[in-house]
Amino acid sequence: MAVLSIKLNEHLYLSDPQHTKLGQNIISKSVVLIDQLGFEQFTFKKLAKEIDSTEASVYRYFENKHRLLHYLISWYWSWLEYKVDLAIVNLQSPEDKLKACLRTISEEKKYDPSFEFVNEEALYRIVVDELDKTYLTKWVDTDNRDGLFGSFKSLCKKIANIIVEINPTYEFPNALVSTAMLASKQQYFFSSHLPSLSNIKEDKFKHAKLYTFLETLVFNTIKK
Amino acid sequence: MAVLSIKLNEHLYLSDPQHTKLGQNIISKSVVLIDQLGFEQFTFKKLAKEIDSTEASVYRYFENKHRLLHYLISWYWSWLEYKVDLAIVNLQSPEDKLKACLRTISEEKKYDPSFEFVNEEALYRIVVDELDKTYLTKWVDTDNRDGLFGSFKSLCKKIANIIVEINPTYEFPNALVSTAMLASKQQYFFSSHLPSLSNIKEDKFKHAKLYTFLETLVFNTIKK
DNA sequence: TACATATGATAGCAATACTATTATCTTTGG
DNA sequence: CCAAAGATAATAGTATTGCTATCATATGTA
Numbered sequence: 001m002a003v004l005s006i007k008l009n010e011h012l013y014l015s016d017p018q019h020t021k022l023g024q025n026i027i028s029k030s031v032v033l034i035d036q037l038g039f040e041q042f043t044f045k046k047l048a049k050e051i052d053s054t055e056a057s058v059y060r061y062f063e064n065k066h067r068l069l070h071y072l073i074s075w076y077w078s079w080l081e082y083k084v085d086l087a088i089v090n091l092q093s094p095e096d097k098l099k100a101c102l103r104t105i106s107e108e109k110k111y112d113p114s115f116e117f118v119n120e121e122a123l124y125r126i127v128v129d130e131l132d133k134t135y136l137t138k139w140v141d142t143d144n145r146d147g148l149f150g151s152f153k154s155l156c157k158k159i160a161n162i163i164v165e166i167n168p169t170y171e172f173p174n175a176l177v178s179t180a181m182l183a184s185k186q187q188y189f190f191s192s193h194l195p196s197l198s199n200i201k202e203d204k205f206k207h208a209k210l211y212t213f214l215e216t217l218v219f220n221t222i223k224k
Numbered sequence: 225m226a227v228l229s230i231k232l233n234e235h236l237y238l239s240d241p242q243h244t245k246l247g248q249n250i251i252s253k254s255v256v257l258i259d260q261l262g263f264e265q266f267t268f269k270k271l272a273k274e275i276d277s278t279e280a281s282v283y284r285y286f287e288n289k290h291r292l293l294h295y296l297i298s299w300y301w302s303w304l305e306y307k308v309d310l311a312i313v314n315l316q317s318p319e320d321k322l323k324a325c326l327r328t329i330s331e332e333k334k335y336d337p338s339f340e341f342v343n344e345e346a347l348y349r350i351v352v353d354e355l356d357k358t359y360l361t362k363w364v365d366t367d368n369r370d371g372l373f374g375s376f377k378s379l380c381k382k383i384a385n386i387i388v389e390i391n392p393t394y395e396f397p398n399a400l401v402s403t404a405m406l407a408s409k410q411q412y413f414f415s416s417h418l419p420s421l422s423n424i425k426e427d428k429f430k431h432a433k434l435y436t437f438l439e440t441l442v443f444n445t446i447k448k
Numbered sequence: 449t450a451c452a453t454a455t456g457a458t459a460g461c462a463a464t465a466c467t468a469t470t471a472t473c474t475t476t477g478g
Numbered sequence: 479c480c481a482a483a484g485a486t487a488a489t490a491g492t493a494t495t496g497c498t499a500t501c502a503t504a505t506g507t508a
Contacts, residue, residue, distance in 0.1 A: 015454090022455075038362045043495065054456055055497085064496075132356040138262045140417045153420055171423060172437045175411050178421040179441070182410060183403040190402060193364045196377055197402040199395060213396045217403070220444045239485090246486075267464065279466085281486055288465075 004114045006078045011146040012071040017061050025051045026061055027075075028117040030068060035122035039069060039130045069126075070134050070148050075118065076127050077151035080104065081158065094165035095219075101159050102218065105184050106211040128185045156181065167222045176221060180214055187213065230302045230339070235370040236295040241285050249275045250285055251299075252341040254292060259346035263293060263354045293350075294358050294372050299342065300351050301375035304328065305382065318389035319443075325383050326442065329408050330435040352409045380405065391446045400445060404438055411437065 005018060017023030029051050034042045044058045044065060062068040087100040109124035135149065143149070160173040170176075187210060190198040200209045229242060241247025253275050258266045268282045268289060286292040311324040333348040359373065367373070384397040394400075411434060414422040424433045 020454080041362070044497090045495080054458090056457085056499090057455055059497075060454080129360055132360060135418065136353055136356060136413075138265070144418060149418060153418075156421055172440070173423065174420060175407075175414075175422045175424060175437055176441070178414060179403065179407040179410065182406070183399075186403065186406060187399050189360075190399075194359065194368060194373060194377075196398060197380055198399045199397065200399060213399055216396070217400070217441070217445050220447060221441050223444060244485080268466090269464080278487055278489090280468090280488085283466075284485080 004082075006075055006082070006115070008071065008074050008078065009147045009150050011148060012067060012074055013062055015061050017071075022051070022053060022057065023061055024117045025053070026058060026068075027072070028119070031072060031119050031122050031126065034069070034072070034130070035119075035125050039065070039126075039133060066133075066137070066139075069130060070143070072123060073127055073131055073134055074148065074151040076120075076123050077155050079112070079115065079118075079120070081151070081155040084155065084158065094162050098159070098162045098166065098218065099215065101162065102180070102214045103211055105181065106207055106214055108207050128189050131182075131185065152181075163218075163222055167224055169224070170222045173222075176218060180218055183217070184210060184214060230299055230306070232295065232298050232302065233371045233374050235372060236291060236298055237286055239285050241295075246275070246277060246281065247285055248341045249277070250282060250292075251296070252343070255296060255343050255346050255350065258293070258296070258354070259343075259349050263289070263350075263357060290357075290361070290363075293354060294367070296347060297351055297355055297358055298372065298375040300344075300347050301379050303336070303339065303342075303344070305375070305379040308379065308382065318386050322383070322386045322390065322442065323439065325386065326404070326438045327435055329405065330431055330438055332431050352413050355406075355409065376405075387442075387446055391448055393448070394446045397446075400442060404442055407441070408434060408438060 015023070017027050026047065030042070030047055033047055033050060037046070042065065044055045048055045048058050062071065084101050084104045087104045088097045091097045091100060109120050112118075112120050135143070137143070156174060156177045160177045163170065163173040163176065187198050187200055188206075191200040191202050191206060191210075195202070200206060200213065239247070241251050250271065254266070254271055257271055257274060261270070266289065268279045272279045272282050286295065308325050308328050311328045312321045315321045315324060333344050336342075336344050359367070361367075380398060380401045384401045387394065387397040387400065411422050411424055412430075415424040415426050415430060415434075419426070424430060424437065
């Protein structure tokens with residue numbers, strides 16, 4: 001069986017957490033803890049306690065908790081791109097590919113046994129709740145220069161290219177893709193917490209409705 | 225001359241800041257300071273120093289800095305709704321009204337002399353950078369019950385109703401409006417900091433392009 | 449065996465987000 | 479015009495956070 005591993009930008013960590021048991025513990029437990037406590041309440045001290053280690057040891061892997069969040073969320077986007085790649089392989093028409101992308105983005109995220117130490121369900125909730133905290137900071141520009149947003153950009157670019165295939169004259173492919181990606185998580189959030197800002201009910205059709213919303217939004221917008 | 229004042233939900237403050245000189249100073253200076261420092265670096269201690277008062281005095285107006293952020297951002301949405309109302313008055317067709325709304329949302333924000341102690345340019349930047357911090361917290365649900373999101377919801381509802389007038393069969397008017405409102409600030413931000421996620425350049429056409437993007441997005445999406 | 453690398457244990461520090469108390473200053477209404 | 483109420487200032491204090499530093503020990507590896 002092939003061993004899969006997600007390759008991430010080196011600026012995201014001080015010492016590669018995928019290489020050691022402690023590192024893997026940090027990833028694995030921080031996902032669970034941030035999901036439980038929220039990013040504000042999450043601290044390296046609490047994490048260290050949870051994995052029977054020390055604050056200082058965690059600091060040897062990640063400069064600070066913001067970088068750890070960057071790491072986890074980059075991991076998520078890279079994982080999603082890998083799922084998108086699987087979904088569009090063998091598809092011919094760009095329309096079908098685009099639909100497959102939107103389906104992958106909006107579908108429910110379940111534990112992926114290919115990546116043992118990551119709980120993808122919890123990680124998805126972290127992305128929904130905390131993504132914006134990776135770029136709405138005073139460090140955006142330096143973080144960007146360090147390539148910390150590479151995973152997200154890569155996925156956006158892939159989908160934007162499909163849009164260009166469908167309609168080369170549409171003026172805002174990148175803006176549309178980033179809008180759709182963020183709308184997906186925003187509507188997911190609103191559906192649970194601020195339902196009057198959405199029309200997607202919190203029921204078993206949630207993900208299907210989310211898909212319909214995105215499909216209409218994207219396909220109608222780029223229609224010639 | 226008529227004196228205009230923005231009426232806000234009582235849960236947003238402990239003591240109404242619009243009623244006293246100190247309160248107005250708090251509003252006025254906090255807008256400038258948060259804009260300069262960013263919300264994380266902003267503290268009541270720094271604010272108190274700036275207005276020659278004390279931390280304890282500021283706490284008499286606002287429970288904490290998050291509530292102050294809520295207050296400022298609610299003020300912004302109420303102000304924007306007032307501008308939208310001015311823009312659509314006397315317009316007949318729902319299409320024209322919707323265009324006027326989108327124009328108001330995407331246009332450049334300038335100082336409004338009707339509201340002396342608020343710097344709307346700075347406040348707009350605060351909305352762009354910090355809005356998400358008002359709802360992506362563990363208090364969303366209680367904050368929502370307290371009505372803290374009333375100003376935003378009110379504006380969204382107004383625009384969603386216009387969409388329903390244009391196409392009563394479109395399934396997601398609220399989702400589309402909230403998406404467009406947030407997309408507007410996201411693309412504004414990406415244009416400056418993560419240009420590869422947008423197609424809107426940082427030049428004198430920025431607001432016009434933003435408008436075109438939103439108009440196409442909304443009108444195409446709801447087309448029958 | 450020696451050396452490097454990873455980890456653990458412990459301490460310490462400045463800043464943050466509050467809370468509490470007491471004193472003074474300003475209104476305003478009787 | 480004075481007293482009571484309300485607003486503000488001054489000061490102190492506390493638990494937590496985010497981070498750095500140092501030193502000891504464990505583990506693997508050349």
